[in-house]
Amino acid sequence: MSLDHAQVQTRLVHAGSPELKGGSGPVNVPVVRTSTVRFADTATHAALNKQRAAGDRVATYGRHGLDTHQALEEAVASLEGGYRTVLAPSGLSAIALVLLATLAPGDHALVADSVYSPVRKVDKSLLQRYGIEVEYFSPAQDALESRIRPNTRLLYLESPSSLLFEVLDLPALAATARRHGVLVAADNTWSGGLYYQPLALGANISIQAATKYLAGHSDVMMGVVTVDSAELAQQIGVAYDALGLSVGADDAYLTLRGLRTLDVRLARHQANALAVAEYLARHADVARVYYPALAQDAGHALWRRDFSGASGLVSFAFGNPDPAAASRFIDALKYFSIGASWGGYESLALEASPERLAEHSFWQQGAGKASVVRLHIGLESPLDLIDDLDRAFAATRDALRRSA
Numbered sequence: 001m002s003l004d005h006a007q008v009q010t011r012l013v014h015a016g017s018p019e020l021k022g023g024s025g026p027v028n029v030p031v032v033r034t035s036t037v038r039f040a041d042t043a044t045h046a047a048l049n050k051q052r053a054a055g056d057r058v059a060t061y062g063r064h065g066l067d068t069h070q071a072l073e074e075a076v077a078s079l080e081g082g083y084r085t086v087l088a089p090s091g092l093s094a095i096a097l098v099l100l101a102t103l104a105p106g107d108h109a110l111v112a113d114s115v116y117s118p119v120r121k122v123d124k125s126l127l128q129r130y131g132i133e134v135e136y137f138s139p140a141q142d143a144l145e146s147r148i149r150p151n152t153r154l155l156y157l158e159s160p161s162s163l164l165f166e167v168l169d170l171p172a173l174a175a176t177a178r179r180h181g182v183l184v185a186a187d188n189t190w191s192g193g194l195y196y197q198p199l200a201l202g203a204n205i206s207i208q209a210a211t212k213y214l215a216g217h218s219d220v221m222m223g224v225v226t227v228d229s230a231e232l233a234q235q236i237g238v239a240y241d242a243l244g245l246s247v248g249a250d251d252a253y254l255t256l257r258g259l260r261t262l263d264v265r266l267a268r269h270q271a272n273a274l275a276v277a278e279y280l281a282r283h284a285d286v287a288r289v290y291y292p293a294l295a296q297d298a299g300h301a302l303w304r305r306d307f308s309g310a311s312g313l314v315s316f317a318f319g320n321p322d323p324a325a326a327s328r329f330i331d332a333l334k335y336f337s338i339g340a341s342w343g344g345y346e347s348l349a350l351e352a353s354p355e356r357l358a359e360h361s362f363w364q365q366g367a368g369k370a371s372v373v374r375l376h377i378g379l380e381s382p383l384d385l386i387d388d389l390d391r392a393f394a395a396t397r398d399a400l401r402r403s404a
Helices: 008-014 042-053 067-080 091-102 118-127 170-179 230-243 249-260 262-282 300-306 325-331 382-403
Strands: 084-088 108-112 133-137 152-158 183-187 205-209 223-227 286-290 313-318 348-351 372-376
Touching (some): 008 067, 008 249, 084 091, 091 183, 091 230, 118 133, 223 230, 262 286, 313 325, 325 348
Parallel strands (some): 108 152
Antiparallel strands (some): 084 223, 286 313, 313 372
């Protein structure tokens, strides 16, 4: 079935669906688990190995992934508008794969200082050991062109950014990078690939933690990397094989099943999050709300231009500078669990680490020393969530007053 001209909602439902055999078949591709791939004869074995070496998406060993994996790859590539998608064991694994596949000793990479903080761990633990220099910069404050060197090979971005959701001008940044022959990679986890199209805006590589919105039920660990060309697909594929990466067929199946409902889930996340963000923006105890869909957000104009929707992540800074405000507030919540991930159906709350906030130029010029809470707004009733937040604010005020 050709989906070339179908809308994204239709592609989410049908991309990667199995063909009927003998006139019938399942709706979703079955789970295909195997370590060994069998071949009809030695000639076929040799031919398929040659195809794989040339960059074709064929499986000659179980680690390469068969029907279930290929169906998910096809569906994500359709969602992202890419040439090919590869599956990684986690979001951070997908990030490390891209960095190791695109950079070599002596290379220089430019990384937005507001990206997912574990990127810095990959830098310190691996890239620095291999003689790769990573330079962190503020895309909004620093002139990208002046920072590009003859050995710059990669521009790595995340928009909206981690924790504070700073929206970047990806088309302008990508155009500058491309003029200098620099690859552009973008973390697209915030939008689930549905509300933002980095490849269409100039990026070469789009990365997601499929753990989050793609799988959508807080029971899968996975990352996905989508590229815009056959050349990059082969480059990423060679590194993937060398690193021995693999994803279980059951996780691929669960993620594909989650993908089918991405549109309706994200619409509810967005509606609930906007209601919560508007409530927070009116609250006397809140100094600032970070949510690009709010008209007063610093990145709202860019968000309106480049995005078609918003996700369920909302952060806010307390007006009270007491460092205990965030922990007291989170502990008083009833419907929000405490957890580091997000993208599932449940609401979550977590204090943003001051050390991680300090990495962001955007934070340093903003609210200063106040505590920041990151909320993931789930699929519960927004009325119940707002009541819960209201009770937590009242409990926090009372606790801080008694401890003063």
